[in-house]
Amino acid sequence: MNSIRENPEHLGKEEQASYLRNKVDVDSHEMVPFHFWGEEFGDVGDFLGKLDMKASGELRAGNSMLRPDISGDVTPINHDTVWNIKGPGAPSAIDLSRRPEVMEAMGIERQLVFPTFGLIGLILYYLPNPHEYLIYDPEGVDHKRLGKEACDAHNKWAARITKATQSKTRPVGMVLxxxxxxxxxxxxxxxxxxxxxxxxxxxxxxxxxSPADPAMDPFWELLEKNDIPLTLHLGTEFAFMSSLKWPNNVPAFYPSRVSSAEFQVTPYHTSTLHFCMENYLVCMVLGGVFERFPRLRVGIIECAAHWVGPLAERMDNLAGQFVKRLADLSMPPSGYLARNVRATPFYFEPVDYYIDRYPELAQVYAYATDYPHVEGGIESDKIFLEKLKGRDEAVKEGFFRSNGLFLLPD
Structure with missing residues (x-):
């Protein structure tokens, strides 16, 4: 397969820009399959790996974690494998010590890493009946305790990987x-x-x-003074809905074969996954969090980006109706989104249209591969570059690099 890095003589000046050789990726994952959970995450991983969770998807399909055929992280690292192989069989899906080499092959300088195993822990901890979602036998399972232990195990793993890769690869820590x-x-x-x-x-x-409750200010202050981003990621929104039954018994909403515990790939879920993210940001923006902590960094990850501009419009309009209540805000709500928030569009979204329609929000949109998930697409850098064709070089540099650096500072 041809690539930007393999065939530079066939490409113009635009495709060889430094921001494509040194991209910043604000969303990637570990994808350790069930039978390696014990090896990577200890006793709790071993126990959870044997729960026979059916929500992972069909055997060997897409993002499925049920991959008994995989004997280790042995897929060679080259342009074809890092862009085309998805799921636990992709290079460095299991062994994150290989991730810097994968990043080099993809032209990525820095990368945030989000959990798969740890996400199962969050679901176990927060859902009242997680077995109905993850589809396992709940007999003898203390889901609350196991969920916390799984999150703790992820955090220990994340610290180890951060140290091993010298912060080039940055797994997030999970806070309950x-x-x-x-x-x-x-x-x-x-x-x-x-x-x-x-x-x-x-x-x-x-x-x-509320995230805007002044009682939360010591937490926001701690993140701000240490230049640590807060991230809100797809797959943690379940508790926002009082019921998970809205899509039940509707054939159009049945999960596809590439669905996972993180992402139920259906028209319903893809249309609503941003709801709770908007809710969180409305609290933070209108509640004055970003006014009080102007250097706070927030990333909304893998929840699409079509909502960013309309949310900014709604909040700006409403701010004009609640002038006295929002008197402490020193700028329009849209200004806080532009300054303090980054969001990741899916590769199939018209990010060029978003930027053209809301140029004042251009710095919000940040590149992400979602590696090695199926929904990250094939060679997404080429897809996004084509969408941004004809746009100012500063816009392209922002999208592929500097906007993301806001979430991965030095």
Whole structure:
């Protein structure tokens, strides 16, 4: 397969730009299959790997974690494998010590890494009946305890990988926000372990209160002063809906064969996955969090980007109706989105249209591969470059590099 890096003589000046050789990727994953969970994540991983969870998808299909055919992380690293192989069989899906070499092959300088195993932990911890979603036998399973243990195991793994890759690859640390003292304790421990990004579940109010509650300010201050981004990622929104039954018994909404516990690939889920992210940001923007902490960094990851501009419009319009209540805000709500928030469009979205329609929000949109998930697409850098064809070089550099650096600072 031809590539930008293999055939530069066939390409123009635009395709050889430095931002394509040194991209910043704000969304990737580990994809350790079930039978390796014990080896990577310890006893809790071994136990969960044997639960026979059916929500992973069909055997060997797409993002399925049920891959008994895989004997290890042995796929060679080259242009074809890193862009075309998806799921646990992709290079460095299991062994993250190989990820810097994968990144080099993809032209990526820095990369955030989000959990697969740890996400199962969040689902176990927060859903009242997680067996109905993950589809396993709940007999004898203390899902709350196991969920916390799984999140703890992910964090230990994340600290180890961060150190091993010298922060070029940055797995996020997971915080269970049950109380403010616990939030502070967990975050301080993660920072002490070298973690460079924090992930909260997006569907649950942190510590049972609003993100804009002044009681949360010590947490936002801790992140701000340490240049640590807060990330809200797809797959943590379940608790936002009071019921998970809206798509039930509708054939058009049945999960596709490439669905996973993280992403139910259906028209319903893809159309609604951003709802709780908007809710979180409305609280933070209109509640003054970004006014009080102007250097706070927030990433909304793998939740599409079509909603960014309309949300900015709605908040700006409403700010004109609540002038007295929002008197502490020093600029329009859209200004806080542009300054403090980054969001990742899917490769099939018209990001060029978003930027043309909302040029003041151009710096919000950041490149992400979603490696090695199916929904990340094939050679997404080429797809996005084609969409941005004819746009200013500064816009392209921002999308592929500098916008993402906001979430992966030095």
């Amino acid at each position: 926000p049950d109380s403010i003292p616990e939030i502070m304790k967990q975050t301080e421990e993660l920072l002490a372990a070298g973690i460079r990004g924090i992930m909260l579940p997006a569907g649950s109010p942190p510590a049972g209160t």
